Amino acid sequence: MSDKLTKHSQNHSSKPVWRVIPLLNATGNVQMAIDRWLLQKHQHGKHPPTLRFYTWSPVAISLGYHQQKYPLEWHNLTWQGTKIDLVRRPTGGRAVLHQGDLTYAVITSGLSASRIQAYTKICEFLIQGWRTLGINLHYGKAGRGYIHNPNCFATATGADLVMDNGCKVIGSAQLRKDDFILQHGSMGLNRDNNLFSQVFGTEPVNSIQLPQHLTIAEITDALIAAAQNCFTIQVEVKSLSPEEWEDILRSEE
Numbered sequence: 001m002s003d004k005l006t007k008h009s010q011n012h013s014s015k016p017v018w019r020v021i022p023l024l025n026a027t028g029n030v031q032m033a034i035d036r037w038l039l040q041k042h043q044h045g046k047h048p049p050t051l052r053f054y055t056w057s058p059v060a061i062s063l064g065y066h067q068q069k070y071p072l073e074w075h076n077l078t079w080q081g082t083k084i085d086l087v088r089r090p091t092g093g094r095a096v097l098h099q100g101d102l103t104y105a106v107i108t109s110g111l112s113a114s115r116i117q118a119y120t121k122i123c124e125f126l127i128q129g130w131r132t133l134g135i136n137l138h139y140g141k142a143g144r145g146y147i148h149n150p151n152c153f154a155t156a157t158g159a160d161l162v163m164d165n166g167c168k169v170i171g172s173a174q175l176r177k178d179d180f181i182l183q184h185g186s187m188g189l190n191r192d193n194n195l196f197s198q199v200f201g202t203e204p205v206n207s208i209q210l211p212q213h214l215t216i217a218e219i220t221d222a223l224i225a226a227a228q229n230c231f232t233i234q235v236e237v238k239s240l241s242p243e244e245w246e247d248i249l250r251s252e253e
Contacts, residue, residue: 003153015234018108020224021052022107022239023216028060028087028097029252034240037248039175043051049108051227051235056098060085061199064093064173079195091108091173091184097199100191102216103225105184108231112179119174122183126161126170129226133219134211137161140168189216 020114031054031143041047059079063070065088073149079099104126111118120139127149139162161170172185197203240248 013231016049017232018049018051018227018231018235019047020235020237021050022237023220024052024054024240025057026054027058028056028062028085030248031056031103032062032087032089033107033248033252035107035182035184037251038105039090039177039180040186041253042107043177043180047107047232048130049231050106051107052226053223054103054218055101056085056103056106058082058085059099059195060087060098062087062089062096062098064095065175066091066092067094069094074199075200079192084216089173089184091182093171093173096171096186097191097196099195100185100189102187102189102219103184104187105182107180107182109180111181115174115176118176118181119172119183123161123170123172125223125227125230126185126187128230129162129219129223132222132226133214135169138164142164189219 024034026034034052034054038047038050038052042049053127059082061074061077061084063086074084074095076084106122108122111121121198125140130137138161140162150250160168160172162168170185170187172183193203224235230241
């Protein structure tokens with residue numbers, strides 16, 4: 001994440017300020033704890049709207065908050081000699097394999113919109129950002145039948161983003177508490193096809209075909225710039241402090 005973004009954000013003091021938390025690699029349980037903590041703090045007026053990006057280590061499968069049906073063998077899966085985590089998200093939706101992906105999270109409020117309208121509003125920065133990187137994405141379409149499939153990426157709803165060929169590459173899920181929203185989603189970048197097939201019993205067709213030499217830092221910079229434009233905001237890039245880490249971990253005890 002470049003210093004250019006931070007300096008640029010300081011030139012427009014009249015715009016609302018969102019916090020951007022730099023890319024963070026951690027376990028699924030920790031990542032979900034951070035997202036829950038950010039939403040709770042924002043609800044209580046103790047934290048501004050936030051945009052962050054993160055990766056999962058070790059590899060994990062995240063389940064939707066209400067998801068009850070999934071293969072029992074998922075509890076015993078391994079990848080490259082390490083057990084795959086099984087993690088419960090605070091948001092809805094189906095299971096997502098977090099390997100070779102990049103996750104975004106937006107915590108905000110004041111959209112005054114229906115759930116699908118809020119998805120559309122938030123996802124606009126993803127569409128715009130990926131377009132600047134040469135990838136065209138559109139909203140998916142699927143009926144309610146998707147709820148019977150444990151694999152989030154098997155179908156694309158109006159809350160998801162697909163490529164021109166219809167392949168879903170970004171699956172998002174949302175938690176709303178009154179006027180406050182947590183939305184996070186997985187962007188497939190470099191999935192292990194064999195692992196995906198082992199987990200879901202089907203071939204993956206959803207990784208973004210990235211231009212050569214494109215880095216995660218360049219991706220996140222493009223998405224942050226798009227968020228500034230779409231939400232008409234300035235951003236402050238700020239890592240989690242030791243005190244915040246302590247509060248986050250305490251909240252999960």
